[in-house]
Amino acid sequence: MMNIFLYLFSIIPFIFFFWFALLSIFEKEIQASIRSFALAIIVPVILQAFAYIDIPLVNYIMVCLIFLVILVLGLSFIPIQKHDRQTENSDFRIDERDTMFSRKEITQSPEKSATYYKANPHNLRLDKVWQQKPGLMNPASSMYHPLAFAAADASFFVIEELKQSVQPEPAKTQIQKSNQEFTSFIKTWSKKLGAVDVGICKLKPQHLYSYRGRGKVYGELVQNNHKYAIALTVEMDKDYLATGPSAPTLMESAQQYLNSGSIALQLTKFIANLGYNARAHIDGNYEVVCPLVARDAGLGEIGRMGLLMTPNLGPRVRIAVVTTDIPLLVDERSYDHSVHDFCQICKKCADVCPGKAIPFEPKKEIHGIKRWQINQERCFTYWCTSGTDCGRCMSVCPYSHPDNLLHNMVRWGIKHSWLFRYFALWMDDFFYGRKPKPKNQSPVNS
Ligand code: SF4
Ligand code: SF4
Incomplete structure (x- = not known):
């Protein structure tokens, strides 16, 4: 039972990170593609390794960790809002x-x-x-x-x-x-x-x-x-x-x-x-x-x-x-x-x-x-x-990523969940870098 659960749970991160890696190649985001390829392999391998460990305590900790990840991800997508409201009533005109x-x-x-x-x-x-x-x-x-x-x-x-x-x-x-x-x-x-x-x-x-x-x-x-x-x-x-x-x-x-x-x-x-x-x-x-x-x-x-x-x-x-x-x-x-x-x-x-x-x-x-x-x-x-x-x-703004399904899912999360904003920022820093370097990929630079 545990093995089937771990097997199924391994497929989800593999598909997600593999998709992300391919998309990143297409977007010429080298760091993001390397990191997501690595995660597409490492995460399922770790999960599968636990399937062969027959120690009840280890299995128990593993199940708890998986549920914790699901809980955090689930909470991130629940629309919890926290607004920094603005004052915008001004007749001021810029010269x-x-x-x-x-x-x-x-x-x-x-x-x-x-x-x-x-x-x-x-x-x-x-x-x-x-x-x-x-x-x-x-x-x-x-x-x-x-x-x-x-x-x-x-x-x-x-x-x-x-x-x-x-x-x-x-x-x-x-x-x-x-x-x-x-x-x-x-x-x-x-x-x-x-x-x-x-x-x-x-x-x-x-x-x-x-x-x-x-x-x-x-x-x-x-x-x-x-x-x-x-x-x-x-x-x-x-x-x-x-x-x-x-x-x-x-x-x-x-x-x-x-x-x-x-x-x-x-x-x-x-x-x-x-x-x-x-x-x-x-x-x-x-x-x-x-x-x-x-x-x-x-x-x-x-x-x-x-x-x-x-x-x-x-x-x-x-x-x-x-x-x-x-x-x-x-x-x-x-x-x-x-x-x-x-x-x-x-x-x-x-x-x-x-x-x-x-x-x-x-x-x-x-x-x-x-x-x-x-x-x-x-x-x-x-x-x-x-x-x-x-x-x-x-160029580096996390909102500037291309208009496609993956990035629009992230933008949706940012728009609807206060908690997801922290998660999205952490992911953006991890995959693209906190201070990404300028790229050399336009025709006039080659
Ligand atoms: S110097 Fe460059 S990065 Fe800084 S505000 Fe001006 S355009 Fe933006
Ligand atoms: S703070 Fe972040 S999201 Fe806001 S404009 Fe700057 S880079 Fe973009």
Whole structure:
């Protein structure tokens, strides 16, 4: 009886770990595949060895241990929740002039620099640090790769061209359809164009920057009276991102800014063709703070690294937004507190961040909102050193694993069970490493 029990109990870990090992090979996760192959052999062998030991006390201890494992695993999957609730009621609007790209742009204008640093003297010392570094996409930067940098520059060049067309003139005649028909068409077509997810919310004042910080409109008050905001996400390639902070991550970043921007632009023109106002918010030409819009449109939550954490790809996405007055149906915000709870214990992004820009501490109240805030100056200083936009934090995040059955089962457990979050984190560290090294697996690195 005992032998049959042990035999059956050996099959389950063998199948699970063998499956995991094969999947890890496919995902190019060498450490995870070696460890899961080893477990696929070791666990059944140990269990079978006990079948040949005929000492009642040993058998008794073995049965107790097996039941303990089943009990812990079972408890992990029972939906026990523990929420770190947030305060999010704030009318605060971010001034785009305080963002790093704006502060980089004004280095070309002594007048703007003088005005900005007069109003923000505390940023002058901080900005002198990254201004000493080679800079983004600079040949003197530490991750310089002539082909990858040229490729990224080509993507940014096309984005630059697109920026001129973010707000097409609406047609004179309006097409009348129901909110349902417009919404359904926009969502279906966006996904056909390459978006992984699309959500809609009402545009709120706090989604908008207070003042523009880039280009010819620098210093202008942001005024956008559109009623709705459509947020869409596109996936960033895991292999390219895994090389971060090396050059392929910059290529992928630029490519997905372009892809998301191009979808947003097509949607904008489509809406204008129907006779309604619309504006695309794409890389370098935003009136809105994209992660805030995407969160309120039900696409995810904002985690420790300050990025949108989506349910199936984590932070491994780029976002674009379209604001419009075409009649639409809005989505419910998801309020997934499990993301905040998991970020509370995980801290993997903070551990690997080469710029030491991600906080280890609990959330703090900033402008009326309890949240984590990265140190943007430190992050940007690292970018100006490496020449790339790094992405190390995104790459190692346990939510960033591919969208497949195994990883979705883990995400399901994280979402539904407080206890499972600890188990999932332990597993992630064991199989992938607490501080995984950047990988060298994209075509441009080979
Ligand atoms: S790495 Fe961990 S702490 Fe950082 S965002 Fe991802 S889940 Fe949160
Ligand atoms: S992009 Fe790099 S430097 Fe910036 S926060 Fe993420 S890991 Fe740190």
